[in-house]
Amino acid sequence: MIRILENLFPDIYVPSVYELPLEELRKKGIRGLVFDIDNTIAPYDVADADEQLVELFKILKEKGFRLCILSNNNKKRVRRFNQKLRALAVHKAGKPGTKKLRKAMKKMGTDAATTAIVGDQIFTDMWCGHRAGLLCVMTAPICERDQFATWIKRGLERQLMKLYFYRHKQPN
Ligand SMILES: [Mg+2]
Numbered sequence: 001m002i003r004i005l006e007n008l009f010p011d012i013y014v015p016s017v018y019e020l021p022l023e024e025l026r027k028k029g030i031r032g033l034v035f036d037i038d039n040t041i042a043p044y045d046v047a048d049a050d051e052q053l054v055e056l057f058k059i060l061k062e063k064g065f066r067l068c069i070l071s072n073n074n075k076k077r078v079r080r081f082n083q084k085l086r087a088l089a090v091h092k093a094g095k096p097g098t099k100k101l102r103k104a105m106k107k108m109g110t111d112a113a114t115t116a117i118v119g120d121q122i123f124t125d126m127w128c129g130h131r132a133g134l135l136c137v138m139t140a141p142i143c144e145r146d147q148f149a150t151w152i153k154r155g156l157e158r159q160l161m162k163l164y165f166y167r168h169k170q171p172n
Contacts, residue, residue, distance in 0.1 A: 007130040008122045009164045010138030017041055017118060017139055018056060022063060025116055030135060032066040032110030034101065036119035037081055038073060039141040047077075049084045057085045066108035070101060070117070072124065095119075096127040101134075122157045 014020055017040065025033075038044035041053055049057075060067055068088035071078050078091035088107045093100040105115050112133040119125020120141040129136035141154075 005160070005163070008126055008160060010126055010136045012135070012137045013139075013164070013168075014137065015140050016142070018052070020118070020137065022060075025135075025137075026063075028116075028135060029114055030116045031064070032068065032105065032108040032115040033060065034068050034070045034104050034108075034115060034117045034129075034134075035087075036095075036117075036121070036125050037069055037071040037078065038120075039143065040118060040120045040125070040139050041069075041142075042081065043143045047080055049081055054084050057087060066110055068104040068108050070095070070104045093128075095124040096131060098128055098132040101128055101132050121153070122160055123153055 012021065012024070017035070020033075035041055042049065057067060066088070067085075068090065069078060069082055069085070070090050070093045072093050072095050073091060075091045078089050082089045088104065090100050090104045090107070093104075095101070101117070105111055108115065116135040116137050117125055117129035118137045118139065119129075120139050122138070126136045126138055
């Protein structure tokens, strides 16, 4: 049971992508960042990247990170959202499947040891990342609005994250 949880829990939890621990990531050897879109870097029903996000991606690039968007959403959504971000992008990712994640790493020229996945969901993003052996960074979902199928999963995710935070409060 514990091992299953280790494959679902994040390695690092941050309230939002604007609080990514960039120095820590760099020290861990991370050179590439794979971002989920929906509810990680934008509300699922917002079509374009806002200025704050464009600025973040610019800073990340300047710091030398390779960036790729990896979304289970369709080509149209991913393409339009990426217009201002100008990152690499992979749509219909099929997370928690790892095939497209490997494709994203190939595009970035990074591997499992040098890439972190950043997402808001345990059962897609975190599981996908762990299966491929990546560092997994979880953010709080941006907003409460969600697709119905996602909303169903959220209840269980919330319970698991309660357990995660409880465990992380315990002294080792
Ligand atoms: Mg998401």
